[in-house]
Amino acid sequence: MYELRWNPVLKWWVMVSSERQNRPLTPKDYCPFCPGSGKVPEEYGVLSYDNDWPILSPLPPEVTPVNSSIFKNAKSYGKCEVILYSPEHNSSLGELSDENIEKLIDLWVDKYIELGNRNFIKYVFIFENRGEEVGVTITHPHGQIYGFPFIPKKIEVELSSCKEYYEEEKKNLYLEILKEELNQEIRIVDENESFVTFVPYFADYPYQVFIVPRKQRLSIDELNGEEKIQLGKSLKRIVTTYDHLFERAFPYMMCFHQKPTDGKDYSYYQFHIEFYPPLRNEKTQKFNASSETGSWTHGNPTSPEEKAEELRKTMKKLYGDE
Numbered sequence: 001m002y003e004l005r006w007n008p009v010l011k012w013w014v015m016v017s018s019e020r021q022n023r024p025l026t027p028k029d030y031c032p033f034c035p036g037s038g039k040v041p042e043e044y045g046v047l048s049y050d051n052d053w054p055i056l057s058p059l060p061p062e063v064t065p066v067n068s069s070i071f072k073n074a075k076s077y078g079k080c081e082v083i084l085y086s087p088e089h090n091s092s093l094g095e096l097s098d099e100n101i102e103k104l105i106d107l108w109v110d111k112y113i114e115l116g117n118r119n120f121i122k123y124v125f126i127f128e129n130r131g132e133e134v135g136v137t138i139t140h141p142h143g144q145i146y147g148f149p150f151i152p153k154k155i156e157v158e159l160s161s162c163k164e165y166y167e168e169e170k171k172n173l174y175l176e177i178l179k180e181e182l183n184q185e186i187r188i189v190d191e192n193e194s195f196v197t198f199v200p201y202f203a204d205y206p207y208q209v210f211i212v213p214r215k216q217r218l219s220i221d222e223l224n225g226e227e228k229i230q231l232g233k234s235l236k237r238i239v240t241t242y243d244h245l246f247e248r249a250f251p252y253m254m255c256f257h258q259k260p261t262d263g264k265d266y267s268y269y270q271f272h273i274e275f276y277p278p279l280r281n282e283k284t285q286k287f288n289a290s291s292e293t294g295s296w297t298h299g300n301p302t303s304p305e306e307k308a309e310e311l312r313k314t315m316k317k318l319y320g321d322e
Contacts, residue, residue: 003063004074004149012153015076017055026138033082033140034089046103047084048111048145054080056146058118077120079147083107084140091141092249093128094239101232108256109221109228111145116261121147123155123260126220131251133278133285143254151260158257159269166268174270177201178212187308190237190315194230197238199308204298206280206307207245209238211273219258219271235273241315242277252277 001018026032032039033049040047056078063073085093085104096104108126115124128143129136151159165173181187181198189209190197197211211234217223223231242250253276259266280286280301291297 002057002061002076004076006072006074008070010153013074013150015055017053017076019053031089031138031140033084033138033142035087040084040087044084044087045100046086046107048107049082049084051080051082051144054078056080056148058120074149077149079115079118079121079145081111081145083111083126083143083145085143086141089140092130092239092243093141093254094236094243096141096236098229098232101236102228105220105223105228105232108145109223112219112221112258112261115145115147118147120149122262123148123151124258125152126256128252128254130254131249131278133251134253136251139249151262155257155260159260159266162268162270172216172268172270174212174272175216178214186305189241189308189311190234192230192233194227195234197234199304199311201304203304203307204292204300205276205278206286206300206302207242207275207277207311208304209275209311211235211238211275213271217271218266218269220256222271237315237319238275238311240318241311242275244318245310245314246279246282250277251279 001016003016004013005016006012007014031037032052034040035042035044040049056076058077058079060076060078063075066073083104085091086096086100093101112124112126115121125146125148126143127146162173165171165176169176177200178196178198181201182196184201187199187201188196189199194215195211195213197209199208200210211231213223213227217227239250239252242252255274255276256271257274258271259269278286286301291299
């Protein structure tokens, strides 16, 4: 089974792919993303790789119509790709050279444009899952890109809020949030000429951070050359800081939020990156349980201000006053 199913209560699409349940376990002594595996070129710097077990496809199979007045389904149009950060198996996003991460950002830009130009893709979602805590089985440094045939519900809500705020206040909501965070300072973790990294006032994960451009940019392809360099520095510094916080490879979910690619006006929005680390502390994982999953009421068991301070202190030890 390989299709989209509409949830009429929450008004969103659910991607169904029973074939993914049959994904084989990768042998411990084998990595498909390493040179010599037979799956990738013998030499590469960064690489886009078609997902072997996609949940969306440019050529999805036909679906059996639903004989129902309330249920509906659709073909799973879209694209799923893996983005390999480096040929080095034991590297990470935080350990990439400046040249390497610049190539990675250029690849993200190219894929955003390429996938967004396909008429069946309405939203390009760039993300990384890292760590066993979020289900990762291959530790080789990599992320993913999903080209969705719809706008995901969370993005839809963000867009609606940003549009409403702009219509009422004539200001960009994310830039106003950034302005307030800079004014209060206490949750700022890192900043440079182009980007600010902070634990948001309303953080629902203990070590959650946002990386937000100082200037309005709707999507990653709008960044200029210097902004790409500064974004690379921001990403490397926060991931390295995460890893040194508890002296271990720190698990996280990294999500790029940017304008949809359906051709509509989103001039009120703001590109940004969100990190969701599933740890409460060094030894305790944060799970999404009944309240989070069943009612979407997130409870943060920590203080955003305290976690920002932890991250700042760790970053200062690593980088000093740089």
